[in-house]
Amino acid sequence: MLDDLLASPDVVGLILSGSQARGTAGAFSDHDVIAVVRAGGGHPASGSLDLAVLTVDELADVSDRWQRYAYRGAVVLLDRLDGRIAALVAAQASLSPSEVDAFVREYLDGYVNFVYRAAKSRRDGHDDLARLEEIEAASWFLWTLFALYGRVRPYNKYLRWELSRYPLPSPWTADRLVVAMADRPSSLFPDLEVVARAGGFGDVLDAWPNLDLIRSYAVSG
Known part of the structure; x- marks a missing residue:
């Protein structure tokens, strides 16, 4: 499934978060992946891949305070917007x-x-x-x-x-x-x-x- 996301022209960013990104994964940990797309859409979780889909605008929205820590220590696997995905992840994980x-x-x-x-x-x-x-x-x-x-x-x-x-x-x-x-x-x-x-x-x-x-x-x- 990850290969399909990487190959999709609609996917402009992929972000690994959670315990796998932070190096704290255990036997029951899955892979928390956020796919950033140009338009809305959705994909169900598949196997050990727990997938969330966001638009670029949704990734830029920092109003959900509790969700913001999900981006702390996150790893940007794909950034097709010349660094914008990484910048938005950093903005989520810190305070202005x-x-x-x-x-x-x-x-x-x-x-x-x-x-x-x-x-x-x-x-x-x-x-x-x-x-x-x-x-x-x-x-x-x-x-x-x-x-x-x-x-x-x-x-x-x-x-x-x-x-x-x-x-x-x-x-x-x-x-x-x-x-x-x-x-x-x-x-x-x-x-x-x-x-x-x-x-x-x-x-x-x-x-x-x-x-x-x-x-x-x-x-x-």
């Missing part, structure tokens, strides 16, 4: 300066919101509800952290791979993040506050009137 600003402001505010809710629940003696708020906070934290460094949030499955291949500055090690995400994401607030303020996002934090409660909870739980 304007996207960094928008993403950080949105997700940092959301993360602080859930930490604040967790702090209030713990203060009021509702440890179980505080735990639920902590669970919600994890995703918002990861989006914030990676956006601060111009990157899209990795899928949980690839968090260790991402930080092994593309490390973040200290203290953001894979071991620390995985443990904190599974246990208490609020514990990372003090370090995130430092990075956020250094990046020019202190106004997002200062818009919250209860930072002392949030800071105290983050440190003591």
Whole structure:
């Protein structure tokens, strides 16, 4: 099937993504391939080849935030548009300066919101509800952290791979993040506050009137 795609004049790009591209494939991994075509169309998955078909315009559309990590570490197998396919893949897998600003402001505010809710629940003696708020906070934290460094949030499955291949500055090690995400994401607030303020996002934090409660909870739980 791959040979047929390579031979088709309608196919202007082929992209290998997923575990095969990232070198993490296991016994049950298939081959995730994206065919970029001049016009719309569709092909079913075939055997170990899991095929998605996109037009060039669809590949250029970065509005699906969650899907963008699929292009991180992707391998462009075919580019008949003189580098445009590769450029579009790169744009999917990273954030522009304007996207960094928008993403950080949105997700940092959301993360602080859930930490604040967790702090209030713990203060009021509702440890179980505080735990639920902590669970919600994890995703918002990861989006914030990676956006601060111009990157899209990795899928949980690839968090260790991402930080092994593309490390973040200290203290953001894979071991620390995985443990904190599974246990208490609020514990990372003090370090995130430092990075956020250094990046020019202190106004997002200062818009919250209860930072002392949030800071105290983050440190003591």
